[in-house]
Amino acid sequence: MIERDGARISLWQDTVPAFEPASVISKEKYDVVIAGGGMTGLTLALQLQQHGLKCIVLEAQNIGFGTTGGTTAHLNTLLDTPYTRIIKNFGMESARVVASATRAALQLVKDNIDQYNISCGFEEAPGFLFSQTDDQQKELEDIYDACVDVGVEVELTGAIPVPFAFNKAIRIPRQARFHPLRYLQGIAGVFEKEGGAIVQHCRVISCERLNDSGKVLKVETSEGNFLADHLVYATHIPPGINILHLRCPAYRSYAIAVKLEDDSYPEGLIYDMYDPYRYYRTQEIDGTRYLIAGGEDHKTGEESNTSGRFLKLESHVRSHFNVAEVVHQWSSQYFEPVDGLPYIGHLPGNPDNVYVATGYGGNGITYSHVAALLLRSLILGYENPYGEVFHPGRVKPVAGFAEFVKHNADVVKQLAGKWFSKEELHELAGLAPGEGKVVQYEEHTLALYKDDAGALHAVNPACTHLKCSVRWNAAEKSWDCPCHGSRFSFDGEVLTGPAVTNLEPAEIRSLETEEKMR
Incomplete structure (x- = not known):
């Protein structure tokens, strides 16, 4: 079992041992320092290390501690932000780029598993989205049309693999599921064998140029300073004070893993259309099958009865499935981009060799691999078709932001000496x-x-x-x-x-x- 960012341990964190880095750490300059030992950080680190760059991953706690360890691990091209909204906000061509990027992300996962023989319970499975009201049906029909327009393979279906009444449903082939931490630890092991370094319990605090004329960065951490040609914040939200903090509100989502009496585990990744929506899937771990259900999302810090969210989710699952035992309950955090797409690329307000990947919404596993592909290209100096769509520079300065920061600096009296x-x-x-x-x-x-x-x-x-x-x-x-x-x-x-x-x-x-x- 590994530690996590809360009192409740996820199914994934309870079924892997703690990761012990085998790295030899030096304080000489690195080509790339990556802050964050989750799915984005380690996937990117392996990509760059394989291209001959010297990389180090600095993790504030232990790898898999945060959102990667709390995900429900849906690998999908059907996104939380529907293609209808992406087309409206960004245009048809950009929506097609997003669809292409998600397909490439899923292919990267498969390639890594095949190439490095990572045992993580990976299986392809279809996705299902179903409507239960007339308004939802109209929305579903629009989503179907948009998926066709952007090139996402989709079909109408008269059956779904969960015992819910519905009036319409679509099926999306070749989605996938896996054990995210077994995959992550597999990636980490390969990265170290390729010469990469991992440091746990090392929090990145800030960075600055080593001198005014050069591009070398001095990265300040809780364990001293590191020098690098590039820095990537793969921490879900960058530290310090940045305009992206106003563009990515934090949410919490709740999940439970249960065993069923009748072995009626659904095949596929299934989503309803309420807001917040609920989602379901099955995972087999060491010969035991689990039904994983999630939902009940709310903004972080805005729910007084967080334990009640688990009770509501469990009650919902018990009303539709023959539950033998609730094995795990956990919640996790994600950051929702205000315009619907992640921010991946140069971090606004920082030197041009400082990068960020944030705002994944509920599609963190998929977008982590999009980020790895895009940031690899940016750091290596290659053209990438995804760059403009996900560029953080589309966030414009907010009037009064500096005054907002100043106002918040002296809200509560300090306690020193009291x-x-x-x-x-x-x-x-x-x-x-x-x-x-x-x-x-x-x-x-x-x-x-x-x-x-x-x-x-x-x-x-x-x-x-x-x-x-x-x-x-x-x-x-x-x-x-x-x-x-x-x-x-x-x-x-x-x-x-x-x-x-x-x-x-x-x-x-x-x-x-x-x-x-x-």
Whole structure:
């Protein structure tokens, strides 16, 4: 089992051992530093290493810790942003480029598995999208027409592999499913054998040019500085303060893995058309089959009863399937682009050799491989047909952004030099074990958590990214920022960026101890 960015372990994280890098690390200059040891970072790293570049992957926690470890691992050319919207926002030719890019991404996954003999339960399977209302049926018909127009193979079907009533459905051949962390660890192993380096528990904080005249970057990390010709932020959202943070709101999605009594596991990748939609698929791991269902999405930090989302999802699954056992429940985070397509390429506001891949929405596995193909071309200096469509430069500056940053810098009073009464906080908060809450205490605001032993933990609730106030996530026992998606453990450790600094701790003392100290 490997660690993850929350209290609940995913099916994938529970069925792989912790990855132990075999890399020999040096501080000499690298051709490419990649921040983030998830699907994007390691897939890109292998691509570049194979083309003769010296690459190092710096992961803030352990590989597979974050969204890659929490995905439901659908490999699809049918996207969350339907081709109808892509055509409307970007035009027909751009939509055809997107369709082509997703096909190339799935082919890259297959090629990697075949070439390196990665055992990860990969199977091709058809995708199904079905409607249940008249409005949904009209939308589905438009999606079908758009898929035909952009070259996505699609057909009408009178049957779907799940026991739901429906009025219309389409079938998309040659989608796929796999065990994402077994694939990721396979890629990581090959990357190291090719001479690449992986460093875990090394958070990238910032970068700057080594000098004004050159292009060499000095990459600041929690483990010292690295020098590189190129830097890629494959961290789902870049750290620091960037205009993309206003263009990629963070969402959480919920998933459960269950065993069925009657072995009626559906074949295929299945999606309904509600908002938020629910999705279903089967995966076999070590001879055991699981039904994986997901949905109940909401913006990060904007749901007070996160545990209730699991209950609602489980109730839905039990009402349609003969569930023998709920094996795993977990949630995961993704960043939704406001115009529907990811931002892959040069990171606005940074040197031209600093790149980003973000805004994948709910199609992270597919777009991670699109990003690997596109960023490989950019770094190697090749032409790539995807570059213009996904270019982050399509995001224009927002009026008042600088003032917005300045305004958020001094929202909550700092706690340095302050201490707080354990007895008074216990009485004020009234927390049950395992519960967290943001409270007002005298002139201060505190984020309090009571652990299972009854001890209080207190931090400053001001997110260290742009000082928004964090909120408690009861399901994952984390402090989540509703502004830009940063997440922190109950005692303030950064779990998810763009924040790179832990929440400020607050000192709690017993009044009796304080009296003895005087």
